[in-house]
Amino acid sequence: MEKLLWCLLITISFSQAFGHEDMSKQAFVFPGASATAYVSLEAESKKPLEAFTVCLYANADVSRSFSIFSYATKTSFNEILLFWTRGKGFSIAVGGPEVLFSASEIPEVPTHICATWESATGIVELWLDGKPRVRKSLQKGYTVGTNASIVLGQEQDSYGGGFDENQSLVGDIGDVNMWDFVLSPEQINAVYVGRVFSPNVLNWRALQYETRGDVFIKPQLWPLTNCCES
Numbered sequence: 064m065e066k067l068l069w070c071l072l073i074t075i076s077f078s079q080a081f082g083h084e085d086m087s088k089q090a091f092v093f094p095g096a097s098a099t100a101y102v103s104l105e106a107e108s109k110k111p112l113e114a115f116t117v118c119l120y121a122n123a124d125v126s127r128s129f130s131i132f133s134y135a136t137k138t139s140f141n142e143i144l145l146f147w148t149r150g151k152g153f154s155i156a157v158g159g160p161e162v163l164f165s166a167s168e169i170p171e172v173p174t175h176i177c178a179t180w181e182s183a184t185g186i187v188e189l190w191l192d193g194k195p196r197v198r199k200s201l202q203k204g205y206t207v208g209t210n211a212s213i214v215l216g217q218e219q220d221s222y223g224g225g226f227d228e229n230q231s232l233v234g235d236i237g238d239v240n241m242w243d244f245v246l247s248p249e250q251i252n253a254v255y256v257g258r259v260f261s262p263n264v265l266n267w268r269a270l271q272y273e274t275r276g277d278v279f280i281k282p283q284l285w286p287l288t289n290c291c292e293s
Contacts, residue, residue, distance in 0.1 A: 083269040090120070090237030092279045093216050098228040100276030102236075104213040107271075108243055108264045112207035114181040115264070116246045117145065118254050120285050122173035123234035130218035130230050131176065132239075136208035137222050143207060145178055146218065155180070155187055157207065162199040164189045173235065173285040175255050179245045182206060188245075193255035195248070213265070215239065216278065237283050241265035 091102050121131055127149050134143035144156035152166035155178050177190040185203030189196045212223040218230045240254070241264035250260055259268065274280075 083271055085268050086237070086270045086280075087268055088283050089280050090122075090235040090283045091215060091274070092235050092281045093232050094277060094279070096125070096228050096231050096233055097276055098217075098226045098231065100231065100278050101217040101226065101274075102215040102278055103223075103273045103275065104215065104239070104265055105271035105273075106211060106213060106241075106264050107262075107266060109209055110243070111209050112243050112264075113183070114179075114243065114245050115143065115207065116177060116179045116242045116244065116251075117143070117240075117265075118175070118177040118246075118251070119239040120173050120175050120237045120283070121232075121234065122236075122284060123147070123169065123232060124172075125233045128230060129232045130214075130216070131232065131236070132178075133214045133217060133219045134207075135212045135214070135219040135222050136210060138208055140219050140221060140225070142211060143180075144218065145176070153189055153191075155189060155201070157187070157202045158205050160202060162187055162201045164196045164199070175238075175285075177246070177251050177254065179251075181245050190251050190255075193252050235281075235284060237285075238267050239265055239270070240267050 093100055117132055130146050132145040136142045139158050141156040141159050146154045147169060148154060151163060153164045154161045157180050175192050179188040182205055185200040187199045187201045215236050216232045217226040219225055240262040242262050243264050
């Protein structure tokens with residue numbers, strides 16, 4: 064009986080840590096630089112990825128480089144990485160290698176960011192506030208691995224860890240959605256104005272997450288829109 068109760072407690076604890084929660088109009092707030100504050104996300108889909116789209120809002124207040132979205136596997140810690148490098152711009156990594164989208168300074172915040180990639184062509188796209196940058200090529204023919212550790216607020220230099228305070232986010236992140244296909248330009252612009260097209264990897268309206276360290280959930284500071292699924 065005691066063993067059964069202990070197993071039930073473990074199961075309940077795990078389900079609370081990664082329970083589905085509607086995060087509409089909310090944001091994760093990282094109020095200070097830290098090597099211990101982060102959000103761990105649980106993916107809805109566990110299959111390998113031949114393509115993806117990640118969209119989110121970021122509101123940062125740091126004068127250095129920082130990680131925005133980190134997706135690590137046991138074979139590649141930068142399986143998918145969205146990163147801001149001071150004085151250079153946004154970089155998107157897939158399976159380790161990365162491409163840079165130049166920018167002398169971070170755009171006016173908060174910023175809506177969408178990053179897409181497809182294996183068939185290797186084409187990478189970066190959209191900022193509904194506007195596309197020039198397309199680039201990366202890792203044609205590659206397959207993104209499974210059993211990912213997905214982290215907001217830190218870059219993973221090891222699977223689920225290896226954090227560096229000097230790469231941490233200070234600011235807010237919200238409206239994080241991910242698909243296992245490339246959204247069309249029309250869909251990306253629709254997401255920017257508040258629509259959601261049934262995200263099947265990460266869904267902000269049914270998010271499985273766990274916070275660690277000084278991370279808080281507060282109302283969004285960017286314009287509130289009426290989200291609807293199609």
